Amino acid sequence: xxxxxxxxxxxxxxIIAFTFxxxxxxxxxxxxxxxxxxASLPQVTECYHITGNYDYxxxxxxxxxxxxxxxxxDSLLSVNGVNKVGSSD
Numbered sequence: 001x002x003x004x005x006x007x008x009x010x011x012x013x014x015i016i017a018f019t020f021x022x023x024x025x026x027x028x029x030x031x032x033x034x035x036x037x038x039a040s041l042p043q044v045t046e047c048y049h050i051t052g053n054y055d056y057x058x059x060x061x062x063x064x065x066x067x068x069x070x071x072x073x074d075s076l077l078s079v080n081g082v083n084k085v086g087s088s089d
Contacts, residue, residue, distance in 0.1 A: 014062075015061065015063065015065060015067070015068050017061075017062065019060055019087055021057075025081075026055075033080050034080065041075055041079075043071045
């Protein structure tokens with residue numbers, strides 16, 4: 001869905017993290033809006049629609065763990081339809 005190629009060493013980023021997301025309600029409209037909003041987040045380099053306990057797996061980049069936390073709290077949780085976020089199960 002979202003794929004951006006970046007060389008994180010060249011832009012001074014030290015963290016690569018995988019974040020799992022559940023969206024709610026499940027509908028084509030919410031999924032499309034979710035994808036559109038993710039495309040505008042520079043921290044998201046890849047997004048995969050998956051099955052199982054979560055709906056999506058995101059590959060994220062960040063400067064450090066605080067930057068990653070701020071991305072989750074300030075950006076990802078603000079995306080319409082995001083119901084739950086996790087980095088491990």
